[in-house]
Amino acid sequence: MLSIQRPDENPCRPRHFKPPPCAPIVTDTAANLRIETCRTRMLVAAVLFVAIFAMLGLRLVEITLITGASAEPHLARAKPVLPPPERSDIVDRNGQLMATTLDSPNLYADPRQIIDARAATKALLTVLPDLDAKRVYADLTSDKKFVYLKQRLTPQQHYDVNRLGIPGLMFESGWRRYYPFGSLASHVVGYTDADNRGRTGVEHGLNSLLGEHQGPVQLSLDSRVQFVLRNELSKVVDQFSAKGAAGIIMDVHTGEVIAMVSLPDFDPNHPGAANENLPPGQVNQAFFNKVTLGDFELGSVFKIFNTAMALDSGTATLSSQFDARNNIHIGRFTISDYHGKHRMLSVPEIFMYSSNLGSARMAVAAGTWRQQDFLARLGILEKPANFQLDEIATPHYPHGKAWSEISTMTIAYGHGIAVSPLECVTGVAAIVNGGILHPATLLKVAPDVQPPGVRVISSKTSEQMRKLMRLVVEYGTAKFAAAPGYVVGGKTGTAEKNKHGHYEETTLVSTFIGAFPMTDPRYVILALVDEPHGDKQTHGFATAGWTVAPATSRIISRIAPLLGIAPVDESSPAVTQALQVESLAGKRIEDY
Amino acid sequence: MSRINAIFWLGLAMTACVVMFMINYAVQSLQDDLNKVRKQTIAEQLEIRVLHAEWSYLTQPERLAQLNQKFLSLTPIATKQLQQKIAQIPLRPIPDPPVEEIAAAAPIPALAAGRELPAANASEQGLDALFAQASGQAQPEPGAPPVTTIALDAPASPPALPVTTAALTTTIPARSASPQPTLPVTPALPVTPALPVTKVALTTMARPAAATARPGLDALFAQVASER
Numbered sequence: 160m161l162s163i164q165r166p167d168e169n170p171c172r173p174r175h176f177k178p179p180p181c182a183p184i185v186t187d188t189a190a191n192l193r194i195e196t197c198r199t200r201m202l203v204a205a206v207l208f209v210a211i212f213a214m215l216g217l218r219l220v221e222i223t224l225i226t227g228a229s230a231e232p233h234l235a236r237a238k239p240v241l242p243p244p245e246r247s248d249i250v251d252r253n254g255q256l257m258a259t260t261l262d263s264p265n266l267y268a269d270p271r272q273i274i275d276a277r278a279a280t281k282a283l284l285t286v287l288p289d290l291d292a293k294r295v296y297a298d299l300t301s302d303k304k305f306v307y308l309k310q311r312l313t314p315q316q317h318y319d320v321n322r323l324g325i326p327g328l329m330f331e332s333g334w335r336r337y338y339p340f341g342s343l344a345s346h347v348v349g350y351t352d353a354d355n356r357g358r359t360g361v362e363h364g365l366n367s368l369l370g371e372h373q374g375p376v377q378l379s380l381d382s383r384v385q386f387v388l389r390n391e392l393s394k395v396v397d398q399f400s401a402k403g404a405a406g407i408i409m410d411v412h413t414g415e416v417i418a419m420v421s422l423p424d425f426d427p428n429h430p431g432a433a434n435e436n437l438p439p440g441q442v443n444q445a446f447f448n449k450v451t452l453g454d455f456e457l458g459s460v461f462k463i464f465n466t467a468m469a470l471d472s473g474t475a476t477l478s479s480q481f482d483a484r485n486n487i488h489i490g491r492f493t494i495s496d497y498h499g500k501h502r503m504l505s506v507p508e509i510f511m512y513s514s515n516l517g518s519a520r521m522a523v524a525a526g527t528w529r530q531q532d533f534l535a536r537l538g539i540l541e542k543p544a545n546f547q548l549d550e551i552a553t554p555h556y557p558h559g560k561a562w563s564e565i566s567t568m569t570i571a572y573g574h575g576i577a578v579s580p581l582e583c584v585t586g587v588a589a590i591v592n593g594g595i596l597h598p599a600t601l602l603k604v605a606p607d608v609q610p611p612g613v614r615v616i617s618s619k620t621s622e623q624m625r626k627l628m629r630l631v632v633e634y635g636t637a638k639f640a641a642a643p644g645y646v647v648g649g650k651t652g653t654a655e656k657n658k659h660g661h662y663e664e665t666t667l668v669s670t671f672i673g674a675f676p677m678t679d680p681r682y683v684i685l686a687l688v689d690e691p692h693g694d695k696q697t698h699g700f701a702t703a704g705w706t707v708a709p710a711t712s713r714i715i716s717r718i719a720p721l722l723g724i725a726p727v728d729e730s731s732p733a734v735t736q737a738l739q740v741e742s743l744a745g746k747r748i749e750d751y
Numbered sequence: 752m753s754r755i756n757a758i759f760w761l762g763l764a765m766t767a768c769v770v771m772f773m774i775n776y777a778v779q780s781l782q783d784d785l786n787k788v789r790k791q792t793i794a795e796q797l798e799i800r801v802l803h804a805e806w807s808y809l810t811q812p813e814r815l816a817q818l819n820q821k822f823l824s825l826t827p828i829a830t831k832q833l834q835q836k837i838a839q840i841p842l843r844p845i846p847d848p849p850v851e852e853i854a855a856a857a858p859i860p861a862l863a864a865g866r867e868l869p870a871a872n873a874s875e876q877g878l879d880a881l882f883a884q885a886s887g888q889a890q891p892e893p894g895a896p897p898v899t900t901i902a903l904d905a906p907a908s909p910p911a912l913p914v915t916t917a918a919l920t921t922t923i924p925a926r927s928a929s930p931q932p933t934l935p936v937t938p939a940l941p942v943t944p945a946l947p948v949t950k951v952a953l954t955t956m957a958r959p960a961a962a963t964a965r966p967g968l969d970a971l972f973a974q975v976a977s978e979r
Contacts (some may be wrong), residue, residue: 259803340807388810390816
């Protein structure tokens with residue numbers, strides 16, 4: 160350390176003079192350095208603070224003055240209130256709710272908090288009478304921390320239990336699907352599992368759409384029409400002690416399915432209940448949607464396609480005659496008529512009297528390739544694409560070379576080919592609506608939207624087919640299907656079921672497919688009954704003309720006013736002339 | 752000076768603190784309110800969902816059908832009930848006119864030369880307009896028999912007229928008998944298509960309120976009553 164000369168040690172200074180106090184001049188460089196470091200640090204800290212405060216100040220100005228009005232979003236962040244975990248509702252074409260998600264809490268208890276288990280059990284049983292008193296009491300007196308008392312409370316039960324005010328009873332929120340219409344449209348709407356994922360029906364087929372929170376999904380179904388169809392079909396099932404029934408009603412101009420019923424059905428609110436009384440391992444028929452998943456040999460209903468094919472390809476005209484005198488023996492098969500006329504029959508007669516022989520000869524005259532081509536054009540040989548249900552049957556028919564002449568003959572009258580009623584209806588809709596095939600859909604088509612469609616037959620063939628179908632109801636096999644005023648036309652089909660490789664006469668599938676009003680068809684209806692048994696009222700008959708045709712008549716009379724179809728006078732010249740088959744004009748038509 | 756300065760700044764800082772805390776608490780309570788309202792909204796929305804579901808459940812066609820069976824016994828609409836044109840609706844049969852009253856009203860055919868109303872438009876014009884028209888013409892003309900004014904509206908179809916008069920004679924005494932006249936017997940209304948105007952004239956009388964409001968008609972009725 161250097162010795163420094165202090166100012167007061169100046170020898171020359173006056174004695175009374177004291178220099179002003181001042182910092183000692185530090186010459187120590189290390190000390191200097193340390194002080195410098197401190198100064199710098201303080202400066203940095205000060206700058207930092209100034210910067211932070213300036214930022215805060217600016218932010219304050221910004222929030223209060225600049226974005227004052229839109230400060231709301233910051234508030235929303237304060238405490239989030241979660242919206243319910245939503246799955247879109249399903250509504251019918253009139254906006255009636257068919258499926259919705261509701262909070263349905265589970266009731267649980269913490270037994271340690273229950274003061275008087277006996278009183279609590281008693282009180283609980285007053286509002287939830289279906290609880291087992293013994294079990295509840297045992298649960299409430301156990302030393303567990305958590306016991307479920309009841310799952311899926313209804314809003315009313317929730318309220319009632321809450322009102323009891325018993326400490327120790329608690330609710331666990333749970334979102335569940337409800338189906339207010341119960342089993343009305345169980346196969347169309349379907350149901351969900353415990354995690355609200357669709358299992359069947361539209362719930363499954365449109366699972367992703369339902370999860371998109373885009374408001375309710377509107378189906379093409381009309382719940383009123385659906386009710387009528389289901390109601391009448393269940394009467395048929397009861398009357399003929401049948402195994403089941405299926406029905407579908409479709410708008411011919413849009414392909415919208417207005418109603419779709421398959422019996423037996425189930426309650427989607429309790430899908431498990433349908434399986435409870437079944438022996439283990441057996442699949443419940445109630446979950447089987449006959450309309451889309453059922454493969455049926457629909458029988459004579461196919462004569463609609465066969466006749467349309469022959470007329471459209473020009474291999475037959477309405478005045479062509481075909482031989483229906485003798486049974487056809489081909490290979491080990493014999494083709495015969497149910498009510499044979501044993502004479503030459505014209506095309507309208509073949510159709511009206513449902514002659515298998517005539518139809519087979521008509522198909523042979525047209526040729527196998529025309530038949531294949533025609534059915535393929537109608538989409539009958541493939542699964543319908545883009546349909547909203549995943550429960551879709553693959554049609555069964557002979558592939559490749561297996562489609563022999565015998566196949567051609569049997570397919571002409573609906574044997575040897577099995578399709579779902581849905582496909583059949585889609586095809587028939589195209590045949591009666593003027594020849595445009597619209598794919599079937601379960602979603603409502605807005606009134607101003609032109610649904611996609613392809614022409615499959617000429618409008619002239621379509622008109623001829625309408626006349627022929629009207630003939631069947633007027634004079635043929637489906638007289639009971641007539642609904643006065645609504646000009647019903649259609650075709651019956653009674654097929655024997657192929658069980659274990661051979662046809663059984665006693666197990667039938669009776670089908671009627673019709674359209675109305677025949678002057679300008681708007682709806683196609685199919686009613687099918689599975690294994691009906693004739694009763695006294697029908698003289699033991701279980702054929703379509705006796706089973707489903709009368710039901711169709713009742714259905715049409717009930718739904719036509721709902722669908723806005725005005726009745727007409729069927730005997731008025733305007734109607735009769737429009738549906739007159741020229742080749743039969745002036746002839747006396749023999750009754751079936 | 753520096754002390755005052757210090758007190759000023761300290762005071763300012765404290766005020767700022769207090770104000771800030773007050774605002775903070777106000778904001779917190781507002782947030783609580785907001786959350787409460789939000790929760791309530793969601794609860795209400797859920798309730799609405801439940802109500803929607805319940806409405807759907809209660810109006811399901813099957814239940815409505817059962818209720819109908821129990822209380823109303825309505826049946827599906829029959830085809831004959833669905834008529835589209837007025838012409839398709841059958842007319843109510845005309846009751847046989849009582850003979851002696853026709854005789855009593857014998858002078859009326861002479862007044863048949865009335866003006867014709869647009870009969871076909873009767874329903875479209877609205878009854879009110881017709882009331883006004885009827886009452887306007889019902890102003891008593893001095894000297895003319897009071898029944899004339901009503902008969903004026905009748906179209907010139909002589910065979911129909913006796914019915915008109917019959918109806919008139921049946922209604923008018925009822926009116927003169929009591930100050931609050933009973934409504935004229937409906938079956939007396941002639942519903943022949945040829946006579947819509949007559950019907951209108953009668954309907955005017957069938958409305959006591961409309962009639963009393965118009966002194967002209969009242970005077971007319973009184974006159975008719977006194978003449979009998």
